[in-house]
Amino acid sequence: MEDRLSTPRAWQAYLEEHRQEHLDQLFEFLRIPSVSSLPEHKDDIQRAAEWVAQQLRDAGVPKVEIMPTAGNPVVYGEWIVDESKPTALIYGHYDVQPPDPVEQWETPPFEPAIRGDRIYARGAADDKGNLFMPIKAVEALSRTDGQPPINLKFSIEGEEEIGSPNLPPFVEENVDLLACDFVLCADGGMWGPDTPSLTLGSKGITGCQVNVRTADTDMHSGGFGASIQNAVRAAAQLAATLHDEQNRVAVEGFYDDVVPITDEERELFSQAPFDEQEYLQSVGATEIVGEHGYSAVELNWGRPTLDLNGFWGGFTGPGTKTVTPCEAHFKITCRLVPNQDPEKILKLLEAHLQKHAPAGATVTVDASTTGGSRAFRVGPEHPAIQAAYEVLGDLYDRDPYYVRLGGTLPIAATYQEVLGADMIFFSWGMPDSRAHAPNENFQLRSFDMARRAYCALFDRLATQSD
């Protein structure tokens, strides 16, 4: 493992010496079945929180507290070393997904095992493995230098896998406690084992369910099909008004607040290691279909969408039923880009749906099903991104890629909105880590890289502020 790290530091030797001990500790953590979605694991959730708190204390963090929320507790840690140095808030979660289907695991999900170059267990990547790394970095710095070179706070939650319902109120109620310069997210992924990447943004979201009704009862199509509105037809026609022939969203005002992709972004996107053929093959699709005028990567990272997630109405069984359906339904979510306001978009969408309601059809919009969240964006010029870029470049001996997510990270928006702190993703999930699936795994290479990377990042951030 060669890298460009120039000055040897004491933590390097410490990490190598304690490798097995750290592995054993991670295995201990992975054995706790802290499944947040299953009530029978309530005690395991508590055990996992206490395990994290004890790890922080053992690492030397002077202030550690298990803080209650309306749901599972947040483990809070704080080590202020120098008010003139930057303060990083480290985010992660100690809860995991259920292990189902258990029979598809090669080794039991809560009995961690090493096979080949990987650690297999539920939570190995998402997020126990990743979360463990900054703690070990703090430990290494604490044991070798006496303390970390910058101020650190930890906010480790236990409800990420059930949608973090209590994290936004926790952040809002603890603005002063959590105050920081930026958030380091120890949850997420890297482009590939040899292709380090930094995530500069994710999309916002809003959505609704659309209900279309044309009569009180399903009707015989022979008696009513010719002269009474058909709810399935009306709903399909309404859904079809949502995009134009260029696959643009046809909702009036939808693009009003969208900042066009800049030449600089276009250049950045084009450098991403995105292989269109591989992408299509991964889902068995035949061609890129999206808003005209953009490449797939530009669409995925830079353009807002309106997605139909489901549709149902009338007779859906085998064979034929000559029914004229009286009701039909479809579900919409929109992926938003920065500067788009989820609430405003929802209002525009509702207005469009009412305006285009077909004759004889009553359209109701239920917006209670999808919570709104703004897009998240951080610039490559952010000092912590710069520091992370340099650290990863040194470690992997190649420049990291800048990437974005087409998905939504509500917590990133929450920290940005409530604390004014940007989120820097610094984590080692891989495309084949099988998060949420059987045989979840974490690469041993990542285990070594990540502990060193966090130490080097803390060092670099301390120097940067000098």
Next chain:
Amino acid sequence: MEDRLSTPRAWQAYLEEHRQEHLDQLFEFLRIPSVSSLPEHKDDIQRAAEWVAQQLRDAGVPKVEIMPTAGNPVVYGEWIVDESKPTALIYGHYDVQPPDPVEQWETPPFEPAIRGDRIYARGAADDKGNLFMPIKAVEALSRTDGQPPINLKFSIEGEEEIGSPNLPPFVEENVDLLACDFVLCADGGMWGPDTPSLTLGSKGITGCQVNVRTADTDMHSGGFGASIQNAVRAAAQLAATLHDEQNRVAVEGFYDDVVPITDEERELFSQAPFDEQEYLQSVGATEIVGEHGYSAVELNWGRPTLDLNGFWGGFTGPGTKTVTPCEAHFKITCRLVPNQDPEKILKLLEAHLQKHAPAGATVTVDASTTGGSRAFRVGPEHPAIQAAYEVLGDLYDRDPYYVRLGGTLPIAATYQEVLGADMIFFSWGMPDSRAHAPNENFQLRSFDMARRAYCALFDRLATQSD
């Protein structure tokens, strides 16, 4: 009960004298739970067939046979009285719908009861009550005149409630045996208890299921929604191409063979006792929505349609799932008018669906789910229609209405195509007979009217041919 029947006939007194006996017999018939869709009633089906055969023999029909089919048997009867007289083939069915939901019946479905002016039982109207009437008419004529005044054949099937799968082959294999001048259908209905009507047509049908696929697997909308075709969106867009803004069917060639509604028909339709407000209120609809330029009754009786019977795809549960669906499906049936060929229409429809398949979507059409059937039409000038018109006019002391059905009667098309015999509906189901539903009933007024009507019709048809 006044009517315009001028010359008293002996059968009139006979029917009055034997009213209670006939009622008792009908009750006996109604007690047989001859449900064709439930295998456990196989013996009851056989009992019902034998009961009908015995009734025909008791009525004096000289040739009666229970003829096997690949399914339930057909009861065949034949009484040729005079080769110079017309031959009527009487159609009906001895099988019934299941009684579910049983708990909603006021009296048990297979224990017939009289309440107020009605007989309540499963099959009271559909079709045991109606089918019983021509048998009693033959009996009355046989006992008073020695024989009916025209030639009669009976073809009473036991699979109508499961779609008459074995009737077309039965008719095709017995063309000579069933040869007749016209078919009298003792199954169906009247406009209302005081508004006699004659049905001059029904629509044809064809249909298919449309399957839309865009990928091998459902996808995360964050990773794929912006650049991979969404199957629900593609299916909705495809479904929306099937009609134009005037609600006309937009399938190229769909109307090519349609004979426009004539001024004469338009006049006939406008005389029908069709109340638009009542019609809308009956299903809770707010306005007539159909092909522009036609009234509701013109649409229902005279114009072909393309109906979406069902649609499904993607996530349809409560809440939100940010999925980009890889498949979606919808079901179509078309109601056709005379001169439209179901097979040709299906081909046009398939061509349209392929032509309009959205980018990135594979469209497959499964036409195996709906059997095709041509429309049925008989003119008011048909001698048997004329005879029926006069008989009903005399009995009810008012002219009957000419009506059509928006639904499909495959057997009418079968008899017309295979035997060259038009079907004349002569039956007493009422809009509130609750066929196929709990508390099915038959009016006592119909019980008296129908027996007389069949006798008078046979008389009139005999005179007509003189």
